[in-house]
Amino acid sequence: MNRLAVFDCDGTLVDSQATICVAMARGFAACGLPGPGDAATRGIIGLSLTEAMAMLHPQGSAAQHDALTEAYKSAFFELRTAGLAEEPLYDGIAEAVAGLDERGWLLGVATGKSDRGLKHILEHHGLHPKFVTLQTADRHPSKPHPSMLEQAMAEAGASPGTTAMIGDTSFDMIMARAAGCAAIGVAWGYHDAQELLDGGADVVADHPSALIAILEALP
DSSP: OEEEEEEOSBTTTBOOHHHHHHHHHHHHHHTTOOOOOHHHHHHHBTBOHHHHHHHHSTTSOHHHHHHHHHHHHHHHHHHHHTTOOOOOBOTTHHHHHHHHHHTTOEEEEEOSSOHHHHHHHHHHTTOGGGOSEEEOTTSSOOTTSTHHHHHHHHHHTEEEEEEEEEESSHHHHHHHHHHTOEEEEETTSSSOHHHHHHTTOSEEESSGGGHHHHHHTOO
16 A cells, blocks of 8 residues: 555644635625634634534524625635735655655645645645645545545555545545544644644654654554
8 A cells, every 4th residue: 555644734734824724704794793802713613614614603593604605715815816815835755755755655635725725825825736635624524534544545545554644634634534444633733732632642743853763663
């Protein structure tokens, strides 16, 4: 079986929290609602948008959650079109991706972003050719449902025993456990190390430079 390393995107590959928080505030304002605040927004990064809106506006109806989702998408697209979207790679991520690729790991992404959003980020940073499987919210239930990992393994010819999920949220860790994969937390994202461990992380990497050694040491 092939070895497969699946990365989350926001908070793992790229630091997009500033743009996400601005777009969320604008989306809520467009729907006539007070913004949820940056701390609450950071807490839902990684979920698919409809599930995120249900958590941020729990008293709202399904129709309101759908409206918030569309308003957020519009706000984010406007920021990106205006050149105001900040989604830099974390320091050391490009090197970690290249190093895993050189060592024969197949690479994937499992994210709550859309196909369009993920494609833009990977192409912008020149990483798109490195990934053999891309799973997004457009085709799957929200994390922590294991569907994204199950499809990634099927496409890459990997098994749970040869697959690791790398992410910054407890949603990623719970998803990895549900799929039977190794769960590698990262300390540079949006959930703290204890949340990751509580979610089932086998280990929490302090910096992208540690990822190669961690994955190569997996049984």
